[in-house]
Every structure is written in structure tokens, then in C-alpha cells.
Amino acid sequence: MASEEFxxxxxxxxxxxxxxxxxKGVTLxxxxxxxxxxxxxxxxxxSTLLHIMGTLDRPDSGRVxxxxxxxxxxxxxxxxxxxNTNMGFVFQFHNLLPEFTxxxxxxxxxxxxxxxxxxxxxxxxxxMELLKISxxxxxxxxxxxxxxxxxxxxxxxLVNDPEIVFGDEPSGNLDSKNAEELHGLFxxxxxxxxxxxxxxxxxxxxxxxxxxxxxxxxxxxI
Numbered sequence: 409m410a411s412e413e414f415x416x417x418x419x420x421x422x423x424x425x426x427x428x429x430x431x432k433g434v435t436l437x438x439x440x441x442x443x444x445x446x447x448x449x450x451x452x453x454x455s456t457l458l459h460i461m462g463t464l465d466r467p468d469s470g471r472v473x474x475x476x477x478x479x480x481x482x483x484x485x486x487x488x489x490x491x492n493t494n495m496g497f498v499f500q501f502h503n504l505l506p507e508f509t510x511x512x513x514x515x516x517x518x519x520x521x522x523x524x525x526x527x528x529x530x531x532x533x534x535x536m537e538l539l540k541i542s543x544x545x546x547x548x549x550x551x552x553x554x555x556x557x558x559x560x561x562x563x564x565x566l567v568n569d570p571e572i573v574f575g576d577e578p579s580g581n582l583d584s585k586n587a588e589e590l591h592g593l594f595x596x597x598x599x600x601x602x603x604x605x606x607x608x609x610x611x612x613x614x615x616x617x618x619x620x621x622x623x624x625x626x627x628x629x630i
Contacts, residue, residue, distance in 0.1 A: 413439055413440055414437045414438060414439055414440065415438055415439070415440045415474065415475060415571060415572055415604050416437075416438040416461060416472070416473070416474045416475075416572060416604075416606075417435075417436065417437050417438070417472070417473045417474075418434055418435060418436045418457070418460065418461060418467075418470065418471075418472050419435050419470050419471050419472075419473070420433045420434070420435055420469070420470040420471075421433070421434045421435070421457070421460055421467045421469075421470035421471070421472065422434075422467060422468050422469045422470055423453075423456055423460065423465070423467055423468050424468055429627055430453045430456045430627055431453050431456055431457060431460070431467070431627050431628075432626070432627040432628050433470070433628065434453075434457055434470075434624075434627075434628065434629055435629075436457075436461075436622070436629060438461075438572070438604060438606055439604070439619075439620075440604055441598070441602060441603075441604055442604060442605075442619040442620060443594060443595065443598050443604075443605040443607065443617075443618050443619050443620075444604075444605065444606045444607070444618060444619065444620050444621075444622065445607050445608075445609055445614060445615040445618035445620070445621045445622070446458070446606065446607070446608045446609075446621075446622050446623075446624060447608075447609060447610070447612075447615050447621060447622070447623050447624070448623050448624035448625055449625070452624040452625055452626060452627070453624050453626075453627040453628075454608040454624050455576055455608055457608075457624065458574055458576055458606065458608045459576075460472060461574065461606065462491065462495055462497060462574040463479060463480075463482075463487050463490070463491050463495070464491075464497075466480065467480060474494065474571075474572075475571075489521075492517055492520055492521050492568065493521055493568055493570075494570055494571055494572070495570050495571075495572055495573070495574065496517075496564075496565030496566055496568070496570040496572070496573040496574070497565055497573070497574050497575075497576075498558070498561055498562055498565050498573065498574070498575040498576075498578045499561070499575075499576050499577070499578070500576060500577040500578065500580040500581045501581060502549070502557040502558055502560065502561040503561065504549040504557060504560060504561060504564075505549075506548060506549050506550060507548070508548070509545065509546050509547060509548060510536070510541065510544050510545050510546070510547055510548075510549070510552065510556075510560045511529070511532055511533070511536070511545040511546065513549070513560055513561075513564055514532040514535065514536065514560060514563045514564045514567055515528045515529060515532045515567065516564065517564060517565075517567050517568050518531065518532070518567050518568055521568055523568075528567065531567055531569075532563065532567055533545070535562075535563035535566055535567060536563055538597075538600070539559045539562060539563055539593065540559075541556055541559050541560065541563070544556055544560075553586075554581060554582055554583075554586065555582060555586035555589065555590070558578065558579075558581075558582060558586070558590060559590075559593070562578075562590075562593065562597070566597065566601065566603070569601075570603065571603065571604060572603070572604040572605075572606065573603055573604070573605050573606075574605075574606050574607075575594075575605065575606070575607040575608065575609075576608050577608060577609060577610065577611075578590065578594075578607060578609070579591065579609070579611055579614060580609075580610065580611070587611060587613075587614075588613070591611075591613065591614045591617060594607070594614075595617065
């Protein structure tokens with residue numbers, strides 16, 4: 409496969425905490441437009457790898473490139489700007505700001521990026537419509553169900569039109585019905601928005617649906 413078909417690459421990425429080697433030289437290519445799942449036991453290094461791929465953490469050695477650009481060498485400020493513009497994140501716990509409405513939470517990355525308020529709100533409302541939560545736009549997080557909060561966090565991840573979205577156990581805090589609906593949503597969004605997803609999950613139903621599944625064991629991909 410030609411390199412231009414890859415959106416993101418890690419090359420011999422290593423990460424150690426104290427004396428614990430969490431990643432032992434991980435090389436991975438993420439293809440444009442795919443939904444990639446990464447599975448493995450707790451402590452295998454999945455979340456650490458995801459955080460390094462998403463520039464939330466830095467490797468001790470090795471590098472991360474996106475669309476051919478080495479992003480692991482950017483300084484913190486440039487990295488934060490790059491991350492907010494090009495990447496989206498969905499976590500197990502929604503991390504919504506309790507004092508803001510659903511719509512305001514979704515808009516936040518767009519406002520941080522300095523985009524015009526009118527454009528950001530229009531995009532946020534389009535995403536709420538797509539995710540079937542439009543009628544909840546003026547509700548605070550405490551007034552939303554767990555499934556609705558997760559949909560708000562997905563819309564927030566997508567509001568800046570990122571090329572790639574990372575999910576760390578995105579359905580781990582949901583009941584089976586909401587988890588199943590969420591899994592279907594990821595595939596709908598992948599097709600409709602032409603976005604790439606990398607999801608760390610323990611959920612075998614989600615990994616079985618993915619375009620490709622990789623397993624981590626003891627800090628390496630097997």
C-alpha cells in the first residue's frame with residue numbers, strides 16, 4: 409500500500425514509566441478512512457499508545473507522523489494547536505463542562521481554535537442533528553443520560569472536522585443497548601464524514617465490527 413494512503417504512523421515508539429517499559433517499540437500504520445480497533449488486556453499499553461498517537465503524551469523514543477509530517481517534534485504550543493485542529497477525542501468518561509449546555513460543550517474546541525462563532529454553532533447543530541440529540545442542546549450535562557452525554561462528547565470531537573478521531577474505551581461506561589447504538593454511530597460517522605477512527609476497546613462486539621483489529625500484549629503489537 410502506498411504511503412499516501414496512510415494518515416498516521418508510529419515508528420518504533422517506546423515509553424517507560426519508572427522501570428516499567430509500557431511500549432517496547434511499536435510501529436503502526438493507520439489507513440485513511442478506516443475504523444481501527446486496538447484490543448488487549450489491561451496494562452498491555454493500549455491507552456498509552458493511543459495517547460502518544462493523539463499527541464496527549466510524548467514517546468521516549470521513536471516518532472509519530474501524520475500525513476507525512478513528523479508531529480512528535482513540535483513544541484507544546486504548536487502541538488496543542490495541531491491537536492485541536494486535526495484530531496478529535498472520545499473518552500470513557502465524557503469530560504463535559506458541567507456549567508455549560510450541550511451545545512456550548514460541543515462548540516468549545518471550535519471557539520478555542522478561533523473559528524467564527526456562527527460557523528462553529530452551525531456545525532455543532534448539524535452534528536447534533538446527525539446524532540439525534542438536537543432537542544437536548546440547551547440541557548446541562550447533569551440533565552442528560554449517559555448515552556446522550558457520550559453523543560455530546562462525540563459531536564465535540566467532530567466539531568473542528570478532524571481527520572482522525574481517537575476513542576479510549578468509548579462505550580466502556582454505557583449499558584449494552586447504548587453501547588450497541590454508539591458502535592453503529594461510529595460506522596455511520598465514518599462513512600458520512602469520511603473520518604478515520606482509532607478505538608481502544610475491551611468490547612469484543614465493537615472490535616468485531618472494525619475494519620481492522622490489532623492486539624497489544626506486554627507493550628508490543630502481536
